[in-house]
Amino acid sequence: MKILCVCGLGQGTSLILRINVETVLRQLGVQADVENTDVSSASSENPDLIVTSNELAQSLEGHASKIVIVNNYFDTNEIKTALEEHFNN
Template identity: 35%
Template structure:
């Protein structure tokens, strides 16, 4: 499974979210490749899950994959819940 975190410039906020996602994945026992990129580069990635803040997430639906829209990039509880839901959707999709 591949997860791509996207922000406007592909630097600070996406890297912070990537680090939090890696902690969450370890906590829930899920193995995934996690990377971060700017919005322009995201279209070249093939990811199962795309993560971004609300302003970025609305632009990710055309790329493909499950989109996780974060209301607050430092709210790790909400991030964890949304990530678990997206992982379950990907697993369900891959079964069919």
């Protein structure tokens, strides 16, 4: 499974999100290749899952990948809840 963590510029915030997503995936026992990138690069990639904010999800509307929305990239509880919802559906 490939997961992209997306922010506007693909550097600071998406890196923090990536670290937190990796932490949550370990807690859930899910194996995945997690990368971080900017929103324009994400539109040309084909991951299984994109984790991003609501604003950036609108920019990726119509993307073939499933998009998981997280409002607070620092909140591992919110990230865990969002990913659990995805994996349980």
